[in-house]
Amino acid sequence: MQKTKKAPAAPRKKMTSQQKEDLSKVFEDGLKDMYWAEKYLVKALPKLAKASEDEELAGAFEDHLAQTEEHVSKLEQVFELIGKKAVAKKCDAMEGLGKEAESVMEEHESGPARDAALIMAAQKVEHYEIASYGSLATFAKVLGNTEARDILGGILDNEKDADSLLSEIAESINETAAE
Numbered sequence: 001m002q003k004t005k006k007a008p009a010a011p012r013k014k015m016t017s018q019q020k021e022d023l024s025k026v027f028e029d030g031l032k033d034m035y036w037a038e039k040y041l042v043k044a045l046p047k048l049a050k051a052s053e054d055e056e057l058a059g060a061f062e063d064h065l066a067q068t069e070e071h072v073s074k075l076e077q078v079f080e081l082i083g084k085k086a087v088a089k090k091c092d093a094m095e096g097l098g099k100e101a102e103s104v105m106e107e108h109e110s111g112p113a114r115d116a117a118l119i120m121a122a123q124k125v126e127h128y129e130i131a132s133y134g135s136l137a138t139f140a141k142v143l144g145n146t147e148a149r150d151i152l153g154g155i156l157d158n159e160k161d162a163d164s165l166l167s168e169i170a171e172s173i174n175e176t177a178a179e
């Protein structure tokens with residue numbers, strides 16, 4: 001990508017109440033999307049753990065399951081903070097990523113290569129979550145809801161940690177898979 005000189009950022013105008021309302025709607029829709037996604041992952045993670053040959057990897061999926069259950073209740077707290085009912089709206093992206101993981105389990109026999117493929121599938125999920133929670137935390141901040149921002153920022157940190165752990169495990173598994 002070509003580097004272009006960045007013009008100094010113009011001072012932002014204060015949001016009108018209509019703009020704030022519009023952003024609140026985007027925020028709420030994003031929360032519903034992730035609420036569906038986290039609930040979906042609660043069902044998917046045990047399958048990933050079971051399909052992992054490597055014990056450390058299986059353990060990482062199990063640990064992340066406990067965290068994911070917490071994320072569901074943390075999202076419920078955020079819905080409460082904005083005075084809305086916790087509603088899940090189907091997240092097509094997460095369903096697609098889940099299907100990819102399912103086909104990894106169908107197409108490969110248990111072993112280091114399948115473990116490596118499972119990590120790749122799981123990291124795609126983590127990156128989707130990191131992008132989503134990064135934006136949601138920013139929306140909460142812009143909307144002046146610091147409590148919601150802190151909760152979403154906390155979830156974001158968990159997802160980043162999960163992603164780094166998968167990268168670490170991948171290093172040793174990829175070596176074994178290549179042997």
Ligand SMILES: [Fe+2]
Pocket residue numbers: 038067068071129155159
């Ligand atoms: Fe999560």
